[in-house]
Amino acid sequence: MTHPLPPNSLEHPADLPFEGDAHSQTLVRIVALMVFLVSSFLCFSFLSSDLITQWEQGAASGFTVELAPSEGATGGAQVRDMSAQWKALEILGKVKGVTKTEVISKSALSGITGLFGEVSTRNIQEAQPVFIDVQVSDMSEIDLRVLDQVFQRHVPGATIHPEREFHENMKQLLSIATVVTFLLTSLVLGIAFALAVFSAHSGLVIHKKIIEILHLVGAQDVYIANQFQQHALRLGLRGGLYGAALSLGTLVFFYIQLPGSTAATQALFSFQSLGPIVGAPLVITALMVLAARLTVMRELSRQP
């Protein structure tokens, strides 16, 4: 009797029925969550590092002088304000190391305050402080305390904002946050490894009878380990896909929430953000595959 080949006969069936395991679906969800966490942590870390670098460059080159407005909206007050502004610029011009001074325009100022939702409630014509952006070649040459004393003497009401100090604090904070996120990432990756080890152990127990049959008919340990590896690969990729989709959805959510096309929105879809979303599932899957192989090979080598 001849038997026609069935349509699926070009593929070998899976000897070990992992798909029927009750914990397989749960594992996919856990992997998805881990991928989401790892990609989020890494996104945050990379974007923070990028931000720190940008701040480093900006903060190293300047500070800001704020001139408080005079009381009242009379013409005399405006003249006093203009005078104070010229005086401040004159003082700054004499400071060694200052390369550029620029009064921040009212429109630029309203753009900045607009980010914080103040533009609609504040009349742009109303008396506002004047901000002077000061660029310097080397901050170490400038003693801001002495400069502050000079300002208090000649331009009362002037305040120096040493951005660097603020940036330093922020940088430290972000550095700590970056270290914490890397630790958390390592922790999640460790959990992924442990989970794969646990899953492999469970699989060995659940499918003990079939593994015995496979050995009986002459299967090498590596043949059985390959089946566990393939299962780990499928779990990792499926969970990774869901997790990556979740991360991408989160990015889109933030993109919709942020107004207009800013540096922040552009950063959301930069390599720093998309890299971890693509990389995290691959790394976690690779770890799971490795853990499955090592565990199965080690356990089987202990059997007769």
Place this chain on the structure above:
Amino acid sequence: MSSLHRQEIQSSRTPDLLSFEDVSFGYTSEPLFYDVSFGLQPGSFHYLTGASGSGKSTLIRLMYLGTFGYKGVIKLFGQNVQSMPRDMLPGLRQKIGVVFQDFHLIDHLTAVENVSLPLRIQGHSPQVCYERAAEILDWVGLGNALHSKPRTLSGGQQQRVVIGRAVVSNPELILADEPTGNVDDATAIRLMELFESLNEIGTTVVFATHNRDLLREFPHPEFVIKNQELFLRTKRAARLKRPPLADEITSQPYDEDAEDDAWEAYG
């Protein structure tokens, strides 16, 4: 050392396919059998009998390298298996077909997939696996049940699938551990005929059973495990249609009276 194997070695003949030399084994401090020695010539057919719990299945397990921790020497295809590295054992197991009383089939695979399992493991293509397994299932009379899952088959059909799996890769040695234990008499005869035909084409068979009817119907030399020792009953060999092999006319501790009693009891 028991004398059986030594005597056989002295005679000039082809090397044993499987030999036990002073093998003792037990799961507890009390051994199941003690200093067992015998050899299987290629192409021979032996029954393995003994009371329940006497160690028949354990002896079969030792033969297919399913358990270790024994004392003595087991040689399979001329190689001492205890000194072999673990990764070489599967190669030996591929030369052995094993049939169990409780089938040991993989439930989620179809009959043809179960039968082709040894071929898949040996790396044959899906097409070769399918064609060869289908051919074997035809031979065991299950050509119309290729895609049936084991649970949908009767005990006798499942046993034939197991036999198909055991022979699909042309093994040199078939070890059957009470393969007729869960089937009716007619099916047992049908299964036995399959083993006979395998033996006729040169496959060595060891057949553990307690079915005396089969022993009468298909006479072959019989190893008996009794009182922790292995005996060879040779009278049945005289009823063979072919001349007995050298190892079939030797014996070790042998109780002729008991043998005669047994013959009388079973007519």
